[in-house]
Amino acid sequence: MDHKILQATRELIDEIGYPALTVDRIATRAGVGKAAIYRRYASKAEMAFVATMDEQQVPAWTTTGSLYGDLLALVRVFHRRMATPAARHLAPALINELAVNPELDSRFKETFLAAEQAAFADIIEQAVARGELAGTVDPAMAHLLLLGSLASALYILNLPVDDALVTDLAAAAAAGITALAARHHSASDAVDERR
Structure with missing residues (x-):
């Protein structure tokens, strides 16, 4: 039954968009009663979050052998996923729901965001090793x-996000991550010297 719902x-999100989505329509399409839906969600x-995001794994991306290349590969995959009409309709509603639903906020952080941040941890670990x-x-900072x-450009500023902008975002993130790593390393060295 969960799969049907x-x-x-x-x-329905693909066909009519998130704003027109109703529990009645979902129940009819899935062949279940509304009570079955409300017991689960x-x-x-x-x-909609569970259906479109939570069930999905972090998109596959190919490592490239460089921090910038890995970030670019990752953000290109996420851009394709986040720029869909369904995502553009759902994101503002989800942000609003997260603000008022602590249970959903926790689940969002523990599943979806944790998986995304794990991908960044892998990229950073490989860059340190190289x-x-x-x-x-x-x-979490690299993710941000x-x-x-990217989320701000797509969902708040409504910018036309093309590959040139995605490429610039990857370059800016790589520079920021590199600067943060150097700053933290310098601060760590200074603490060690004082000991």
């Missing part, structure tokens, strides 16, 4: 620098 939700936004970074950087900027 989530599949119906995805299909507290809101339309939560159901000697590109002076030390590690908090994956790259995907936070």
